[in-house]
Amino acid sequence: MSTNLVIDMKTNINETIGSYTQMELLRFTTAGSVDDGKSTLIGRLLYDSKAIFEDQLKALEKASMLKGDETINLALLTDGLKAEREQGITIDVAYRYFHTPRRKFIIADTPGHIQYTRNMVTGASTANLALILVDARHGIVEQTRRHAFIASLLQIPHMVVCINKMDLVSYSEERFNEITQQFLEIATKLDIKDIRFVPICALHGDNIVKRSTQMPWYEGPTLMWLLETIYISSDTNFIDAxxxxxxxxxxxxxxxxxxxxxxxxxxxxxxxxxxxxxxxxxxxxxxxxxxxxxxxxxxxxxxxxxxxxxxxxxxxxxxxxxxxxENNLPVISQDVEMMFCWFNERPLQIKGKYILRHTTNEVKCMINDVRYKIEMNTLQRNETDKHVGMNDIGRMSVRTQKPIFFDSYRKNRNTGSVILIDEITNETIAAGMII
Amino acid sequence: MISYKNTHLQELENEAIYVIREAAAQFERPTMLFSGGKDSIVMYHLARKAFYPAKVPFPLLHIDTGHNFQETLEFRDYLMKKTGGTCIVRYVQDTINQGKVQEETGYNASRNVLQTVTLLDAIEEFKFDCAMGGGRRDEEKARAKERFFSHRDEFGQWDPKNQRPELWNIFNGRKKMGEHFRVFPLSNWTELDVWLYILLEKIEIPSIYFSHEREVFNRDGVWLATAPFMKLKPTEHPVIKRVRCRTIGDITCTGLVLSEASSVEDIVAEIAQTRITERGGRYDDKRSDTAMEDRKREGYF
CATH class of the missing domain: 2.40.30.10 (Translation factors)
Incomplete structure (x- = not known):
């Protein structure tokens, strides 16, 4: 287990620099609401890997004090925009950076509420790993299901489920197992390749970097150990040139x-x-x-x-x-079926014309049909309601003006992804994952 | 030296080259903002890599505040001569002379805010539709929300609450007449990454990044260089110290660090151990908690 997260530069500078240049990069996404401890967890990861600096900490202490918070409010660190700090919420995707001697990490930190589904999708699009937080007291809630669904939709190869606030359920192994079981039931309906579970207490740091002394029954790795060692090289498609x-x-x-x-x-x-x-x-x-x-x-x-x-x-x-x-061709077609997430306030127009961007290619396209929408509360398909507005997820069929060359998103994230652009406003209005 | 396991620096390099090529392909008249600081030097190095053996297919743009370190300007001219690059220079002094902005007065007077006007004027003068910048998300909390391709309206302003979603590596640079984009190829780099890359690629940098003797004075815990246009308070006294720049901006707002680091290796070692953020010594950020967001909204770098 790795507890020494900061390299001691004095031992051997050249060796250390050598190891820095050999680090791998892991991108992971988190989603969560104000009270589930997400900010505390991120703050903990940044703090324990010494990615928070003294002047940031001082600014934070001062800001927390002025707001009347009793402890340092780590959320103030992650919420970058004035409006976010005023409202105490995360609106946009924020990117955070830290490293350990093994890896450099990029966190895409996104809000967790249903009205920010599009931000979660954005954060998930480049992630190797999804970090999902569950409050041990509440167990699996609607938001957990949604996060897991989005991670599966965007084909994030690895998922780490942190059962947080274990201190508030007396570090109960039974409760941990119960939640794990509930989660696995959801997972069977989704497309998730690799799931791990870690019981943690972000506030006190249990099983984040250091092993918890409160939960001797847990024999698995700490969260940081997982982040540092999960094998990611095989996630890349080295087959289809x-x-x-x-x-x-x-x-x-x-x-x-x-x-x-x-x-x-x-x-x-x-x-x-x-x-x-x-x-x-x-x-x-x-x-x-x-x-x-x-x-x-x-x-x-x-x-x-x-x-x-x-x-x-x-x-x-x-x-x-x-x-x-020559011997390994992508699909070449003008008719494309895809899962989509709608980003814009202006609703989807069936038979409407849009600009489709795929790899470095751009073509005009028409949305032929909405096959179904996903009810985000139940994750059930709705085939009758064709009204698609902001944050809606579903499946559609698209006809492009010229053939495009693609693979299924499941097989190839780079050649299976598209964005749709509004011809008049030039806004990015939807993301598509080709089936 | 190909391995199927990319290191994080290789991945950052591949990503930055991809972004620079994407900007050159999607825009008609791109430019690259050049300050003579390490980030813009690394960005320019990546641009040379992106188009080799052809020349970089766009000019660089330097906004000279008139408060630059002389070493930076000399280095800029040296680098352009050596690499055959083109760098357009526009002067904040000209903007002041034209009466478009008024020079700040007082002890903390700086041309940092004024240069936004010169920059936007230059963008209009050359009809640039894209300006690449060396900004990094780890520098400052408002920058953490910045896109690779960041839209600016016809007034050059940024609307952080209404940014285009950016997914995978598909960048949307479509715009209307008069609007432009800021593009940030180094978005995912940290300060340490930049230094490691300078080390590995043996990139030349201005001498003021290395330890040297300089006349400095202390203001609110920050060491600033003396210069003819720097007004000292009665309590401030110039002293000679061994210092170096951690970031390079105007003399008026660039805090110097006491350092003996005389090689890039020394700097990497120093950065890895430091407990103060890079911009912690930047006087321009200390004006308010949202100083960076406010300036960025107005069209700052």
Whole structure:
């Protein structure tokens, strides 16, 4: 178990710097309301990993005192906007950073109420892990169900359920097991690959970084241990090679007169020098002769890398095209079924026209039908009510003006996700997860 | 050096290059704000990486307040010459001379707020529709809510309560005439990440980041450099100290730290142990609890 979260720089600076440069990155999301201890938990993680600084702590003490709070109000640290501090609520997604010797963490901290479903979806979209808080006194409530549903909808690979405020239920193992059981029943109806449960008391720090002495019956790892060690490398899709072309690099210089590089970030899979490739939508084929990162040429580019690819043949390729391998093609279609979350006050218009963005591609589209809406209170499908407003989640069918090249979101988060944009206001009005 | 397990710095680099390329692709007339500080130097380095072997396909823009450290200006000119970059400079003094803003007076007088007007004028002058900035979310609580692609209305203003949702890595840079975007490729970097990256990539930085002797005075616990335009209170006395800059802004508001750090390794070691936030020494943030949010709303960097 790791209790030494801060590297002692004096022991060996070079070794320490070396280990800093080898850290992995874990992005996780939290959702919660004012009173379930979310802010306390985040404050605890930041504080114990020494990510809260002295001047921040002093400012916090002063602000808490002025507001008449008896203890330091850690929520004041996470609520960044004036309106949020005035109202004592989190409105938007806030990003927090901390690190331990093993990993760097990015927390997407979102509000938990139903009217902020869209913020939760936003925070969940980039997360490797969802941290769900349950108040041990209240057990599973509507909000817990909603958070778990959103994590599953957005295909967050790992879920850690923290049963908080164990001190208020006398650190009862029975209560912990009861809640775990209830949660697992919900999980069977959802698509969750990896769930862990940790009994904690965020206020006193039990099982956060240090093992609780109050709950000897719990033999599992602490929360920090899970965050530091959950295996995330296998979450990336290394199978389906997809390279959305972002930008075409043409130097127009004497030295690189004929250079034409296709710049982009590998969405999934691996591309190697010598690979036979196919370009969509044109269907032209060619071979990769060079993969560049700045002044270096490399032999292979893997998912997540920003590179520039040079092909053997001079073919017409522009932004929005996709380079794939001949023997592994994505779906190419104008009819797309997707789960969606609606973001805008202006309701969804069936037969309405919108702009659809998918990877680096942009096309016009029409929403053909709303198949069903999810009742967020019960998580039941509603096939009769077709009115979709802000924060609604459901399934729709969309027809695009030109074919797009995609995979199912479940298989590939990068090539299975879209956003819809209002043509007039240019606002992002919906997120879509392709089925 | 490819492994299937990306380190956090590789991931941050890949993300930042992706964001910079996205800005170059989505906007007609992008620019990159350059201050001569470490964040903008790292951002420019990433831009060079993003388009190599082509040149960076947009100019940099520096708003010179006239209160800069001389070393920063010299470094800016040196870097542009070395890399073949283009940097447009616009002066706050010109904005003052045009009567558009009034110079602050008193002991805490600063041109920090004034430069927003010069910046917005420059954006209008060159019809820039996107200005990339080196702002990071870990710097300040209002920045923690900032998007990678952040919309500005026709008055250059930010509406934090009405931001576009930003999902996955799909950025929406669509806008109406006259509106523009601020784009922040380093959003997810922390101060330590920036220094580790400078170390690994062997990026050159201005000499004032390293320990040197300078005439300074103490104001409310912050060490500030003396300069002809700095008014000292009767109780403040200049002394010579070994200091370095942790951030670089105007001389009027950049707190210097007492430090012996003379290499990037030393700085990394110092940052990793420090218990005060980076902007803790920034006088401009101390004006009020929402100083940053207020300035950002008006169109600040």
């Amino acid at each position: 997809r390279f959305p072309v972002q930008y075409v690099i043409r130097p127009n210089s004497k030295e690189f007169h004929d250079y034409r590089g296709y710049a982009g970030r590998v969405a999934s899979g691996i591309f190697r020098k010598g690979d036979k490739i196919k370009v969509l939508p044109s269907g032209y084929t060619s071979t990769i002769v060079q993969i560049d990162i700045f002044e270096n040429s490399i032999n292979e580019a893997v998912a997540g890398q920003s590179v520039s690819i040079v092909l053997a043949d001079d073919i017409d390729i522009s932004r929005g095209d996709m380079i794939v391998k």
